[in-house]
Amino acid sequence: MASTEVNLDFALYAVEIAAAAQVASRALAAANGIKKNRWLTRSAELIRQSIPDILAANQADVAAAPKFGLNAAAIDRLKLSPARLNAAAVSLEQIAALPDPVGEIIDGGVQPGGLSVRRVRVPLGVVFFIYESRPNVTVDAAGICVKSGNAVILRGGKEAIHSNRALHGVLQKALEYVDLPPHAVQLIKTPDRSVVGHLLGMNDKISVTIPRGGKSLIERVVEEATMPVMKHYDGICHVYVDCAADIEMARQIVINAKCQRPGVCNAAECLLVHAAVAERFLPLVAQDLAARGVELRCCARSRRLVPGCRAATEQDFNTEFLDLILAIRVVDDLEQAIEHIETHSSHHTDAIITDDLAAANRFTRDVDSAAVMVNASTRFNDGGELGLGAEIGISTDKFHARGPCGLRELTSYKYIVQGNGHVRS
């Protein structure tokens, strides 16, 4: 492979990949669930059998990592282990256990004139998935795409290219084994960026592009893509503690939302507190958070209740810290909390803590976010936690799919209409 790369005509290579994916997508759309599940379980088997080979490939990536300027945390994410590979295999087996979305009758009935109408779920076609670092994602994404009947073109980070090639080799062997088209799962084998550019121009062959990674990657893809993009922008998530909140519950939820895994998109970045409970609540939660090493950045009113904390700037209320930092603001009432969220939230996940039914209803109606939580941590906005079984990302778009994107979100539908010689008059 390495020898051909140098001379690849990248534009041609991109056309070949996309055309092959399109052909494969038609076979996949018609493949029955048993075959797709056999591929998933066979892939899991082969991953377990190939652990030494995959780890050797991964070792090459880890060795080259400093060259790419990866820090320790990034190298840790890049590193595979027998346990991590087993987790990837288990994840494929879990996807196999999910119901097949393709062919599902979404709704239907008989029209007054006797026409039978069904709306039936079908795959989108070809998914172009662009991601960074973690090689496990290669396996997950391929599993979700194939199970939902889509061909997938994978573009992993250059720092994981050996691991991804090894994993992709295993997935392809399994495709051959169950007689699914080998181009159902393709991996872009060159780190050259121009191939991505060519592919992003092919809206006649690629149905959707899913970038998963940093904001700059996503912005570049949105800029260049001619097909729809499923985006997973940042998560500036809020917890609002209402005047009718159970204070103990609020403490636990704020701690969980901020500290349980601060580096992820559904972690809380901002705490809003109703003025009527601020005096009682803020000193307690500030203590809780300080004990866990969280830096607080407070508005003028909250600063009076949290001695020694740093003053929040306007920018702090628009920042996804992804770290043990929390912005805090005291609000006059529910309306001001909603207004703050509508102005500053990234519409990913926002929570209210309250025992007041009217406040809960008002908040869930007027906060326009992918997930709106009542008396629960923002950390629950996740495909696994919300019952999707597997997810390829969390969409902050409102178009097509919103929130966790699993199998269903990678599908479209068609109308199947059956008559008995029906003509229109």
Place this chain on the structure above:
Amino acid sequence: MASTEVNLDFALYAVEIAAAAQVASRALAAANGIKKNRWLTRSAELIRQSIPDILAANQADVAAAPKFGLNAAAIDRLKLSPARLNAAAVSLEQIAALPDPVGEIIDGGVQPGGLSVRRVRVPLGVVFFIYESRPNVTVDAAGICVKSGNAVILRGGKEAIHSNRALHGVLQKALEYVDLPPHAVQLIKTPDRSVVGHLLGMNDKISVTIPRGGKSLIERVVEEATMPVMKHYDGICHVYVDCAADIEMARQIVINAKCQRPGVCNAAECLLVHAAVAERFLPLVAQDLAARGVELRCCARSRRLVPGCRAATEQDFNTEFLDLILAIRVVDDLEQAIEHIETHSSHHTDAIITDDLAAANRFTRDVDSAAVMVNASTRFNDGGELGLGAEIGISTDKFHARGPCGLRELTSYKYIVQGNGHVRS
């Protein structure tokens, strides 16, 4: 209004419109169904009361029509009448009678840990609707958008500007009457094209753009838009007459699909005939069609069965004639028919005529079109006929919405998650 137009700063005007729409969209999203329905029925009433004024405005457009180079058919579409205005009013009343999509619980349940999860339908937000000619569309589009909880920015054709202003004035009076925000329905009051360009750049304020008109309009919008576009490209629709077709049924359906209204997107443009029935079927249907003035453009094999017909070029199989012209091809079998459709169809509507269940199943599975018809005319791909009640267009996209787009297709959803102090471990 006319005096200010000359000096409008178009960029500023666009920002004002979009910002006002966004504010209005929040109020609309929270408006209950009774209020929205009162607006619809009040608008219908006011249209009926304002017939003389609206017709006078329309008269100004009709008088100016030759200046815009409109032909007789286009002028006819532009012309309003008491009957057409009454039809517009009835259409609003019909939209009022449809169920409110906003707040519908799409699905939901309780997760193993006790979290209650609902997926609830919400409006998209702000719809930018760009359309041509027919002023009735102004009323329909506003009705569908407001009923689905969306604010709408209307951009009609310059040739209908007086009619559209009059109709918009009525719709706004009704908004005031029921106390919905006046910017829920806005009409761009200048024919200047640059306002459209500015609005197409505002993906932070406009949720979706829907262009409805000729291909060049749609392509321009797709090119410029930074937000999602719901497209309604051409309809190159096929009827395939299988070897197991009821020949009489096939004749009636082909006639209907081609002739009942040849100028619309769901009219058939190409007839495929299985070789085994071509000799029996083609001479009959050719006679039927000739009697209705249809010009046939035939492949080599079909020409032998249709004396005197014109030879089809490759281009004919890729053309939306929108006229009494039909391309005809004889195919060897079902597979070749499907292959032809997958190559040439615009994936709008394709039909099979057959009594063979396996052929019907194969066709509906493998033909990847928005609507796939069995023993029914392609003309049934229409929001009204398929039970949507009202439609703003027919999408040839697979992303978000496919086929007829009604109220539901102008919505998104949010996850509402309720716990009892749930934190993630």
